[in-house]
Amino acid sequence: MASTVTHDQDLPEGSITRAELAVWDEEFAALCARMDPLFYRPESRRHARQYLRGLMAPLQRKNGWTIAEHVGEKEPKALQRFLNLTPWNSDVLRDLVVAYAMERFADPQSVLIADPTGFAKKGRKSAGVQRQYSGTLGRIDNCQIGTFLAYANPVGSRVLLDRELYIPEHSWFADRDRCAEAGIPAEAVFRTRPQQVTVMIERALKAGVPFAWFAADEEFGQNPGLRAWLQERRIAYVMGVPKNTEFTTADGDGVVIEKAVGTLRPSAWQRRACGIGAKGFRVYDWALLESDDPDHLFLVRRSLDDGELAYYHCHDPRREGFGALVRVAGSRWPVEE
Template structure:
């Protein structure tokens, strides 16, 4: 790619990112939380090889991951409302009457046992049984591009049957067991109800 074209692409990406910030930024009522949320997004999209708290904090110029940990664990904001804004943004900018919804799962390897939903289970990411979390993701894909628009964390029965463990991890009390296909169906139905184009 020619240098001037690459620079133009970077400028366009930056402009679109700022437009997205304007779209979802108001969901974070506190100015500091809003800034940390945008830093977090920039870090996820940036070149850091590992997207852990320390790496993302370093990319944001922070001395420690405390701000990111606060954003993800204690700050008050509605993740589903941000999801709705993102879904609207994606379908507006990538609008395609022939678009499809794509569902897939991915595993996140973990070392401990306290992360919500973690246990030894098969991970397609690793290609074997590992201590991990499993997420089910929904993407919108069309002629103009593709993007994730929703997610669900898979909770094994060992978690949903252990009320004390769920409470300690902050899992809502009314969360019941659902298979990964059931989670996928829930995601698709949610997208269709939100008028997101569905597979034909």
């Protein structure tokens, strides 16, 4: 039987060509070469490449065995030793990632996004683990919480730039022996998650990361310390706030945001898309509430399906206006996904 040769031009639309694979492979090799100084031994560099290939592979489950098999190893012991015992500086790698990302995605109109993520755990040994609420899990559970800083540019590209592991104060820092056993450095100090965000933004500023806005959910939006820190640096932001948030209106009256919405006229609402999701454009009704400070406004989002409301505190010192605020409010979803 004669064999059939398929040429790149014969592939269905959307398929990956051999030429594209070759380019990606070259780019992967170049990226790994930038990481080589992190590892002293050649075999560690090889295992790092194997592990990264495994993480990028379309495996249904990713663990030591499946990744080892994917990269041609008979068993996972070598990769497990690499992950558990090989010394390397994660902060240096973070800086390499930031530099690499900025070469490709930097845009002065981008948004920095803070997002906490929970990781379910079964035991007590993992650093920072305790029973605590996780929005990711949707409940109180035994978990770790990571605070992440992401970057989203106007064309829809997004990348994680930084991370901090939240270490609870009383259950961990009060027991330094437990911290040492979990590998927490002796010089580590307790920081709230909003404080972790300021540390990461400072690093981004120091690295020259260009951005126009900061966005975050209610946990950060209701924190007065974080808001003040951002305002002092004239960093524009759109952050979620709870419905009982109080503010002073342009008329000088104190009001709760949930009640202020009831004073809006029907014409105050505008129907706009704030991004694209798995099911198409994310469309909501939006309205603005003015405060006694023109730099500060409160954005309200109303669902078209059930009328559910969400609220945002906006710091807009450059007066970029309604459309920009809606766009930034919608920038968080791609990162959460």
